[in-house]
Amino acid sequence: MSQNLGKIRSPLDMEPLAIEVxxxxxxxxxxxxxxxxxxxxxxSAVVLASPWLLAPFGAAYPDLLQRFCxxxxxxxxxxxxxxxxxxxxxxxAAFLGIGSYAAVWSFKLLTMxxxxxxxxxxxxxxxxxALIGYVCLRRAGIYFSILTLAFAQMSYxxxxxxxxxxxxxxxxxxxxxxxxxVLDAASGIDPTSSLPVTNLFGMKMSGYPGFYxxxxxxxxxxxxxxxxxxxxxxxxxxxxxxxxxxMSYTGINTRPYLLAAFxxxxxxxxxxxxxxxxxxxxxxxxxxxxxxxGEVVLMTILGGAGTLLGPVLGAGVIKYFENIFSxxxxxxxxxxxxxxxxxxxxxxxxxxxxxxxxxxxxTLGVLFMLIVIFLxxxxxxxxxxxxxxxxxxxxKSEAESPAEQTKPAx
Amino acid sequence: xxxxEVSGVNKSFGGLxxxxxxxxxxxQSSVHAIIGPNxxxxxxxxxxxxxxxxxxSGVVNFDGTSLLGGITPYNINQLGVCRVFQTPxxxxxxxxxxxxxxxxxxxxxxxxRFNGWGAVAKRGEVNDEALxxxxxxxxVEQRNVITNALSRGDKRRLELAMCLIQHPKxxxxxxxxxxxxxxxxNNTIELxxxxxxxxxxxxxxxxxxxxxFSLADRISxxxxxxxxxxxxxxxxxxxxxxxxxxxxxxxx
Numbered sequence: 001m002s003q004n005l006g007k008i009r010s011p012l013d014m015e016p017l018a019i020e021v022x023x024x025x026x027x028x029x030x031x032x033x034x035x036x037x038x039x040x041x042x043x044s045a046v047v048l049a050s051p052w053l054l055a056p057f058g059a060a061y062p063d064l065l066q067r068f069c070x071x072x073x074x075x076x077x078x079x080x081x082x083x084x085x086x087x088x089x090x091x092x093a094a095f096l097g098i099g100s101y102a103a104v105w106s107f108k109l110l111t112m113x114x115x116x117x118x119x120x121x122x123x124x125x126x127x128x129x130a131l132i133g134y135v136c137l138r139r140a141g142i143y144f145s146i147l148t149l150a151f152a153q154m155s156y157x158x159x160x161x162x163x164x165x166x167x168x169x170x171x172x173x174x175x176x177x178x179x180x181x182v183l184d185a186a187s188g189i190d191p192t193s194s195l196p197v198t199n200l201f202g203m204k205m206s207g208y209p210g211f212y213x214x215x216x217x218x219x220x221x222x223x224x225x226x227x228x229x230x231x232x233x234x235x236x237x238x239x240x241x242x243x244x245x246x247m248s249y250t251g252i253n254t255r256p257y258l259l260a261a262f263x264x265x266x267x268x269x270x271x272x273x274x275x276x277x278x279x280x281x282x283x284x285x286x287x288x289x290x291x292x293x294g295e296v297v298l299m300t301i302l303g304g305a306g307t308l309l310g311p312v313l314g315a316g317v318i319k320y321f322e323n324i325f326s327x328x329x330x331x332x333x334x335x336x337x338x339x340x341x342x343x344x345x346x347x348x349x350x351x352x353x354x355x356x357x358x359x360x361x362x363t364l365g366v367l368f369m370l371i372v373i374f375l376x377x378x379x380x381x382x383x384x385x386x387x388x389x390x391x392x393x394x395x396k397s398e399a400e401s402p403a404e405q406t407k408p409a410x
Numbered sequence: 411x412x413x414x415e416v417s418g419v420n421k422s423f424g425g426l427x428x429x430x431x432x433x434x435x436x437x438q439s440s441v442h443a444i445i446g447p448n449x450x451x452x453x454x455x456x457x458x459x460x461x462x463x464x465x466x467s468g469v470v471n472f473d474g475t476s477l478l479g480g481i482t483p484y485n486i487n488q489l490g491v492c493r494v495f496q497t498p499x500x501x502x503x504x505x506x507x508x509x510x511x512x513x514x515x516x517x518x519x520x521x522x523r524f525n526g527w528g529a530v531a532k533r534g535e536v537n538d539e540a541l542x543x544x545x546x547x548x549x550v551e552q553r554n555v556i557t558n559a560l561s562r563g564d565k566r567r568l569e570l571a572m573c574l575i576q577h578p579k580x581x582x583x584x585x586x587x588x589x590x591x592x593x594x595x596n597n598t599i600e601l602x603x604x605x606x607x608x609x610x611x612x613x614x615x616x617x618x619x620x621x622x623f624s625l626a627d628r629i630s631x632x633x634x635x636x637x638x639x640x641x642x643x644x645x646x647x648x649x650x651x652x653x654x655x656x657x658x659x660x661x662x
Contacts, residue, residue, distance in 0.1 A: 021541055021545070021550055022538065022541060025537065025541060025553070026534075026537075028554075029531040029537070030531075033531060227526065228526045228527075230530060230531065231525055231526045231527060231528055231529060231530060232519070232523075232530055232533070233524060233525050233526040234530075235504075235508060235511065235515070236512065236515070238501075238503070238508075239501050239504065239508075239512050242501040242503045243499060243501050243502065245499060246500065246501060247484075248482070248483040248487075249460060249483050249484075249487055249493060249499065250492075250512060250513045250516050250572065250576075251484050251487035251488045251513070251516040251517065251520075251576070252484055252516050252521055252522070253482070253522045256522040256524075257522060257524075260526075
């Protein structure tokens with residue numbers, strides 16, 4: 001380094017600057033590494049404590065908590081493609097579905113243990129995304145989106161029709177009593193008279209154990225995504241998003257980078273899909289429909305595309321709305337507004353009623369519009385702005401490590 | 411010895427002949443300026459050298475390798491050709507440091523390497539090299555600024571740093587001082603002279619004659635898609651054909 005510097009330093013520059021800059025730089029690097037460590041610790045703590053943290057919001061039941069985790073994983077993976085490279089895939093639900101089918105087949109043929117099921121699900125989704133990505137990445141922009149959408153809809157229709165022997169068509173793929181389960185049979189687990197449940201070396205994966213499995217997988221997924229964001233690979237992907245032409249004239253072949261990102265994000269989707277099968281061993285084709293692909297796009301944009309925490313946050317918000325707001329009815333509204341005088345209470349119930357229950361999509365739509373218009377960077381941008389308000393203008397000179405852009409305002 | 415050999419290159423867009431039988435021979439370690447009135451085909455010629463355009467016919471040989479026949483822009487760059495564009499092509503949403511690190515990684519790791527696990531911050535040698543390069547072009551204090559916030563002149567200096575960090579054999583400069591103030595222009599000339607000492611061959615397209623005559627070893631004058639004169643700066647200065655191409659062409 002010093003040799004290199006000595007050779008090319010311009011005569012105008014001051015000698016000590018390079019050394020000083022170098023020190024400042026390595027200090028800021030170690031600071032950003034420490035921030036990442038804090039981030040992952042806080043994230044793990046919040047996820048593992050969510051049964052208590054979310055109790056006041058009425059969301060602390062394992063079924064919903066599992067969905068938070070699973071869709072969080074799905075969105076984290078989607079963000080690796082969309083957030084880093086800017087390529088909007090509109091067919092990621094196909095990989096989710098493939099992960100589910102693969103996992104259920106592993107339950108049917110091999111064992112009720114979740115480990116092989118998850119591995120098989122991720123593997124199948126990875127292979128499919130390599131294939132689909134190879135074809136779709138010949139085009140960029142809107143054409144890429146349309147191609148992925150076409151592939152996903154094709155998979156959905158195939159699952160319904162031609163592939164019925166594999167997918168069991170409309171009924172969906174289910175466990176049956178006469179499934180072979182060769183590994184379970186070989187290890188002497190007796191076939192029972194009722195349907196077996198998924199397990200992790202004997203621990204039943206329903207209720208809270210199922211949630212904790214999903215939570216740990218979510219934390220690992222989040223950690224991997226931090227590593228990817230901070231790696232040279234992640235930097236190349238952001239370069240592709242910013243200026244793909246420059247990348248080619250800089251000696252980078254962008255296609256394999258994009259394909260690798262697509263496969264990684266497809267594997268994340270497969271992981272989420274197989275966890276869905278773990279918590280409820282049933283796979284239906286509707287999981288691959290384009291609305292499911294659209295949902296993960298919403299989650300990522302709502303939370304903040306290209307940020308680390310945003311997609312998880314977006315997934316949480318959307319799933320919360322879907323489950324909680326949709327369960328409100330006129331009666332809950334009446335009791336919520338009962339403190340108001342009668343006429344006013346009636347009025348409030350009338351105007352809020354369309355936004356809850358069946359109408360929760362309306363709330364979501366309004367929220368989404370407000371966020372996209374006023375906070376194009378999603379909820380994370382909102383959090384960052386609030387953070388900046390508290391820490392003065394936020395324009396402090398040291399708040400500028402290269403990672404700052406993708407860092408949440410914790 | 412010629413590092414770049416261009417002979418008989420033709421390129422037309424529909425009915426428009428942009429380049430007609432262009433011949434150039436660029437000596438190793440020289441600074442070769444290409445001048446000519448607007449629309450003479452200077453940028454088209456550069457585009458043919460970096461794989462952005464494919465000539466209709468002709469030969470382009472760089473350091474013993476043909477740059478034609480479907481060779482991709484990234485392969486041409488990996489051979490050691492780098493270009494600074496007329497409108498700066500930088501990574502606008504990334505920091506200056508990252509802008510310089512990407513080409514450094516491209517030089518070290520080739521056109522593709524999947525490294526999704528190791529942290530960029532832990533690659534000390536890449537960081538140090540990038541900092542030294544930013545210092546050389548005078549942008550080190552702004553290393554963590556998002557590039558879009560830079561002035562155009564600064565962006566072009568950054569782009570120059572992005573090329574230099576790759577230690578190219580041939581550097582193509584498309585109007586490196588266009589739109590710069592006189593002071594900035596002089597700084598850029600100093601910078602280019604300094605890197606000239608490292609023996610990088612350069613092709614410069616420029617309208618500013620002050621820049622051309624302070625840097626160039628040889629000058630080719632391009633008019634209407636063909637090289638009309640080539641020679642030493644002194645002989646070009648007084649050549650009637652050059653004056654005719656510039657003045658005659660524009661006045662009538």
